[in-house]
Amino acid sequence: MSAGIAELTPAEIDGLLHEQLVGRIGCHADGHTYVVPVIYAYDGEAVYVASTAGRKVRMMRERPHVCFEVDEYAGRGSWRSVILQGIYEELEGEDAARALRLLAARFPPPADGEPVRRRAESGGEVVCFRIRLVEATGRAVDRGA
Amino acid sequence: MSAGIAELTPAEIDGLLHEQLVGRIGCHADGHTYVVPVIYAYDGEAVYVASTAGRKVRMMRERPHVCFEVDEYAGRGSWRSVILQGIYEELEGEDAARALRLLAARFPPPADGEPVRRRAESGGEVVCFRIRLVEATGRAVDRGA
16 A cells, blocks of 8 residues: 555646635745635635734735645545645725625525624724635545555 | 634643644745645644655755644634744654654554555655744634524
């Protein structure tokens, strides 16, 4: 038995990005690299996130070339992952509204109907942004049985 | 209903790092930020990884200040995550052997008894390394019911 490593096809990369709910943004500024998990939506061209205007937003404003990663662990050391390089773009107006609709569609409506925008995080200004896909690679590692 | 964000205590950070099996390394070199998932072990002082000598190892050799992240999604937008800053240190001899034992202890023995070292990834030189913990922060986001 040895591990088989396969490159994912563009369709498989697209599929994993549609399936997953949590991804991680990698950004770098002021000599620090930072990896932070986010809930995201994906439309084939970009991933969409609503977040408070904290450290990661400050870092991406400073250096908009970022990395985005999703993975799915299948047990016994087998998994699939996608790593993409993209460009951080802040959204406003109708673009931000569309991002919030894409995100809302990933969750069942809350019992009290409070909009996603308000629930995005407690306190602080909410920033909607996308990471526009520039390049993506995907790998599957199958340890087999 | 609104999200509650809490800082994890040092004991909770330690607990999440012990519980999780997959983490993500964030590294940066030559103007690129890279986030890559890894299976790891943790002993309270560092996370331990065995990997082929690919892109992430080249990047960490060049710039050993890296980020390491774990998260646990609990559904309905609630989660816990730990983000740590650490130093990449390559391991050899008894240090590498100990890292492989820590990793092996996280998996049941394979049916054919092939050692973890061989199974780490197909092809290429296997590098054992640790990311020595310098600073860690953890957050819990509870969307509540």
